[in-house]
Amino acid sequence: MREGALLEARGLTKLYGPHVGCADVSFDLFPGEVLAIVGESGSGKSTLLSVLSTEMEPSDGAVSYRMRDGAVESLFDLDEARRRVLMRTDWGFIRQDAAQGLRMRVSAGGNVGERLMAVGQRHYGKIRASAEDWLARVEIDVARIDDKPTTFSGGMRQRLQIARNLVTHPRLVLMDEPTSGLDVSVQARLLDLIRGLVAELGLAVIIVTHDLAVARLLSHRIMVMRHGRVIETGLTDQVLDDPHEPYTQLLVSSVLAA
Numbered sequence: 174m175r176e177g178a179l180l181e182a183r184g185l186t187k188l189y190g191p192h193v194g195c196a197d198v199s200f201d202l203f204p205g206e207v208l209a210i211v212g213e214s215g216s217g218k219s220t221l222l223s224v225l226s227t228e229m230e231p232s233d234g235a236v237s238y239r240m241r242d243g244a245v246e247s248l249f250d251l252d253e254a255r256r257r258v259l260m261r262t263d264w265g266f267i268r269q270d271a272a273q274g275l276r277m278r279v280s281a282g283g284n285v286g287e288r289l290m291a292v293g294q295r296h297y298g299k300i301r302a303s304a305e306d307w308l309a310r311v312e313i314d315v316a317r318i319d320d321k322p323t324t325f326s327g328g329m330r331q332r333l334q335i336a337r338n339l340v341t342h343p344r345l346v347l348m349d350e351p352t353s354g355l356d357v358s359v360q361a362r363l364l365d366l367i368r369g370l371v372a373e374l375g376l377a378v379i380i381v382t383h384d385l386a387v388a389r390l391l392s393h394r395i396m397v398m399r400h401g402r403v404i405e406t407g408l409t410d411q412v413l414d415d416p417h418e419p420y421t422q423l424l425v426s427s428v429l430a431a
């Protein structure tokens with residue numbers, strides 16, 4: 174693994190029978206770096222994220238990760254217990270559909286507190302205080318702490334997902350279209366919040382988006398995918414201002430409905 178890298182993906186391939194989900198994807202991610210994965214529908218973005226999150230085993234390839242103690246581990250060689258601890262503590266996953274990332278029948282405070290209990294915190298008062306603190310940080314009225322996310326708006330649910338994920342101070346957060354499906358004004362506010370927290374906490378992020386404006390605003394580097402493969406990669410501003418691949422040029426000029 175490269176000196177200082179947090180995560181290293183090599184040759185990641187996922188086949189669905191004869192169909193290619195993603196093929197031969199390799200990249201390095203450094204602490205505090207935001208990488209956007211862009212491409213049209215069906216280009217393999219979600220498949221790649223599912224593999225990176227270890228929800229799906231790749232057909233081929235490997236992911237190495239530098240653990241908090243500095244040891245480099247191969248993700249798919251970790252036993253189930255260690256993998257789960259890693260995902261609950263050092264990683265976050267913010268999903269497009271908040272209902273998949275939250276416990277909808279559990280209170281807002283419970284959603285945040287649950288992650289802390291998963292890392293061994295038992296002191297009710299401290300857990301509640303952290304939950305209050307995080308609700309405030311994501312601009313949710315603390316008076317709503319005992320309400321269930323079913324009573325929240327789409328934007329509030331996404332902000333609660335963010336609080337739930339960040340309360341354990343992860344170093345890496347995966348995001349799958351976190352602002353899609355929300356009103357434009359709600360999206361803008363959420364993006365602002367995400368951008369602020371990512372910078373403040375020095376988070377490394379892998380964000381899947383079909384929205385190049387989101388990629389432009391949040392990411393340092395960008396990977397353009399087509400038919401499951403990475404066809405262009407580089408610094409976000411360079412790729413978006415001066416795309417080399419004809420496909421990227423089409424994406425940028427919005428000829429393709431991403």
Ligand SMILES: Nc1ncnc2c1ncn2[C@@H]1O[C@H](COP(=O)(O)OP(=O)(O)OP(=O)(O)O)[C@@H](O)[C@H]1O
Nearest residue numbers: 189192193194212213214215216217218219220221
């Ligand atoms: N469970 C599955 N079984 C078979 N093929 C699949 C499955 N999931 C995805 N695929 C195929 O893999 C390819 C990549 O799909 P994927 O969902 O990863 O793309 P995407 O870029 O995330 O698209 P979207 O933005 O629409 O979610 C597509 O050709 C898709 O049809």
